[in-house]
Amino acid sequence: MARMRTFIAINLGNLLRDRCIALQETLADSGTDVKWVEKENLHLTLLFLGEVEDRTLPALCRAVADCCGEHPPFTLGVESVGCFPNPRRPRVVWAGVAAGSAELIALHDALEPPLLDLGCYRREARQYTPHVTLGRVQGDGDTDVLAAALTKQAKWRGGETEVREVCVFSSELRPKGPVYTVLSRAKLRTR
Secondary structure, rough: OOOEEEEEEEEOOHHHHHHHHHHHHHOOOOOEEEEOOOOOHOOOEEEEEEEEEEEHHHHHHHHHEEEEEEOOOOEEEEEEEEEEEEEOOOEOOOOOOOOOHHHHHHHHHHHHHHHHHHHOOOOOOOOOOOOOEEEEEEEOOOHHHHHHHHOOOOOOEEEEEEOOOEEEEEOOOOOOEEEEEEEEEEEEOOO
């Protein structure tokens, strides 16, 4: 049975992507070994599903479309920068969400039950925190300079975009990095 790595996410649009790339370049000057997310792969994940059977994909895409049709479009604001789990031991560098955070959490929470019912999703132990992953720290080198750069950029503002759809993506892991393909687009409720 064929399986596909799958996730549900929101595209950022060109303006926010460009501003995130500029932020990555500023943070890269810290010299810390970080694998930065490629411009075309920057997105905001709602749910990561992992390996999903091909035969489940049509029902998955329908469930996402049905759920999204119940939620109105909203403004997404990307701002601030930080890291998980903490500045002393950064593993994931992220840009935060201001405007639209409540709507993203509502969408995430509404998508969970039908996907759990389909058997293609396992609820995560940690609470959903909307963010854009900018990069992943590689190795265990000194991260003090990166932590200082993150603090310096804490008030960074990326801008806003109108969210009108949610996408189901496949993720194919390749040596040069993952390749994401849109499997379906689910429109948010029209007025």
